[in-house]
Amino acid sequence: MIRSxxxxxxxxxxxxxxxxxxxxxxxxxxxRQNPIVPPDNVAGxxxxxxxxxxxxxxxxxxxxxxxxxxxxxxxxxxxxxxxTIQIKPVEGLDMEEALASAQRIAAGYRGVRSAxxxxxxxxxxxxxxxxxxxxxxxxxxxxxxxxxTIDPAERPDFAAMREELAQAVPSATLxxxxxxxxxxxxxxxxxxxxxxxxLALMLSATGLTVxxxxxxxxxxxxxxxxxxxxxxxxxxxxxxxxxxHFLLAGMRGAAAxxxxxxxxxxxxxxxxxxxxxxxxxxxxxxxxGNFSIGLxxxxxxxxxxxxxxxxxxxxxxxxVIRYLRRIDI
Numbered sequence: 001m002i003r004s005x006x007x008x009x010x011x012x013x014x015x016x017x018x019x020x021x022x023x024x025x026x027x028x029x030x031x032r033q034n035p036i037v038p039p040d041n042v043a044g045x046x047x048x049x050x051x052x053x054x055x056x057x058x059x060x061x062x063x064x065x066x067x068x069x070x071x072x073x074x075x076x077x078x079x080x081x082x083x084t085i086q087i088k089p090v091e092g093l094d095m096e097e098a099l100a101s102a103q104r105i106a107a108g109y110r111g112v113r114s115a116x117x118x119x120x121x122x123x124x125x126x127x128x129x130x131x132x133x134x135x136x137x138x139x140x141x142x143x144x145x146x147x148x149t150i151d152p153a154e155r156p157d158f159a160a161m162r163e164e165l166a167q168a169v170p171s172a173t174l175x176x177x178x179x180x181x182x183x184x185x186x187x188x189x190x191x192x193x194x195x196x197x198x199l200a201l202m203l204s205a206t207g208l209t210v211x212x213x214x215x216x217x218x219x220x221x222x223x224x225x226x227x228x229x230x231x232x233x234x235x236x237x238x239x240x241x242x243x244x245h246f247l248l249a250g251m252r253g254a255a256a257x258x259x260x261x262x263x264x265x266x267x268x269x270x271x272x273x274x275x276x277x278x279x280x281x282x283x284x285x286x287x288x289g290n291f292s293i294g295l296x297x298x299x300x301x302x303x304x305x306x307x308x309x310x311x312x313x314x315x316x317x318x319x320v321i322r323y324l325r326r327i328d329i
Contacts, residue, residue, distance in 0.1 A: 047213040048253040054206045055257025055308050058199055059301045063265055065195030066297040072188035079177045079184070083158070085115075085146040088171045095144055098169045102146045105164050111156035118145040199304075206308055210246060210315040215323075239320040243313045250312025258305040265293055 085102045089095060099117045106115040118126075123142060124135045131140075150156065158176050165172045269292045293300075 047209060048249050048256075050209050051206060051250055051253030051308060051312065052257040052260070054202050054209070055254045055305060056260050057257075058202045058304050058308070059258055059261030060264070061195050061198050061202070062300045062304060063261065063293045063297055065192055066293045066300065068191045069188055070294070072184050072191075076181055076184045076188075077152075079180050081150050081152060083148040083150060083174065083176045085148065085165065086143050086173045086175065087146070087169060088143045088173070089141045090171045093171060098172070099144055099146060101168050102165060102172050105168060106146060106148050106161060109156040109161055111151045111154040113149040113151050115146055115148050118147060203308070203311060207311055207315045210250070210312045211319050213246070213316075215319060239317045239324070242320045243317040246316035247309060247313035250309040254305040254308040254312075257308075258301050261301055262298065265297070 085106060087093075087095065087098050087102060103115045103117055106112055120137055123137055123144060127135055127137075127142065148156075158174060162174045165174055272292075
């Protein structure tokens, strides 16, 4: 008797399991014939376009931040490797002797690789854009310069150098460009912070777009979702359908936006390489380098594409789960 009851109980559990499997198979067949999430329509294509635009703008922001950061680092490195001694012409000063004395003093300090005098011709070339060609610097009270090249591993004692220069050449001024370096560092940090803030706003806008699109899709198929949920379909199963649909949509949009941004960066880099010797190219290179974001920039673009696709899928999943929880209440 006990064995027959146990057999009947086991048979009942087996029948329930078979019934559950049949219901799940029927729901899967129904989903294939009538998917929970509607296929791409005007709203779906519009969402893909919005995601592509947001991804494109996010990648451009990342690329701009990378360009400014790399250019500021290059400027900082170049400025930190040099210092300048400026000698102002005063009455009774032998400029050539003062230049030689300043050069000798600077070259005697540890950490100074070289100290070179900017000769008359080079000084005239520096002033040519403002004063025109054929300038005779003896006719004007033009300061003269001594350029000091610094060893990055061992900086010289600039305080002692200033004191010695003040005694030997009172009209000499030593500029180690520390103020410029500090300003460049501050500018680079501010640019990176602003870029991160703009990127966060764009990702937030993308998430809100996905939320509205998910809710729109759920409203359109609300009766189907409620019936499936009440007959036993788990919330995770329904959310998984939405997550898969929006993941594919997010991947399409993000990939399109990322590829467009890469094309833009390649075009700018090609234009910069073709205009190296022109005034426009030289000014652009001075401000933004060669417009090449490098391997790290392209990896960042790929990371943004993946991040936006994951954000799209996760946002739709969370939205569906919350909607089904409200139904249960």
